[in-house]
Amino acid sequence: MKINITGHHINITDSLNLYTKSKFQKLKKYSEYMVNTHVILTVEKERMKAEAKLKTKHGNLFAVDEKNNMYAAIDEIVEKLDKQLEKEKEKITNYRRIEE
Numbered sequence: 001m002k003i004n005i006t007g008h009h010i011n012i013t014d015s016l017n018l019y020t021k022s023k024f025q026k027l028k029k030y031s032e033y034m035v036n037t038h039v040i041l042t043v044e045k046e047r048m049k050a051e052a053k054l055k056t057k058h059g060n061l062f063a064v065d066e067k068n069n070m071y072a073a074i075d076e077i078v079e080k081l082d083k084q085l086e087k088e089k090e091k092i093t094n095y096r097r098i099e100e
Contacts, residue, residue, distance in 0.1 A: 001027075001034045008042040010070075016041070019071060023078045030085040033057055033092075039077075041070060052077045058088060 003024055005012055020039055027034065035055045042049040050073035051064040063080035067073040 001031055002036050004036070004038045006038070006040045008040065010041055010043045012041065016070065020074055023074055026078055027054075027081060027085060030089060033085065033088065039074075041074075043070075048073050050074050050077050052081060054081055054085075056085075056088065058092065061085065061088070 001024075003021055005017055005020055020041075024037060024039070027037075033056045035057060037055070038053045040051045040053075042051075046068065047066050048068065048070040049064065049066045050070065052062070054061040054063075061081060061084045063077040063084070065073045065076040065080070067076065
């Protein structure tokens with residue numbers, strides 16, 4: 001899985017880059033479905049915004065979150081994507097069972 005990280009009005013430091021990539025490793029259990037991930041980190045006044053667009057074999061997933069802390073926003077989008085991927089995996093598994 002390839003992870004692209006972009007910053008708007010923020011410099012992506014090495015620690016922020018490593019933290020983001022380590023958190024997205026949690027989603028590696030769904031690697032058979034995932035193709036590409038694009039993470040956009042934005043600072044707007046005092047709000048930190050993190051959004052992720054995840055391309056899978058069966059479509060695209062999107063998650064966005066705003067917090068006062070960038071690390072908390074990254075944690076939240078990873079949790080949202082984890083739930084979305086789990087739901088997608090269940091749909092595919094159930095569809096395959098019906099076919100058999």
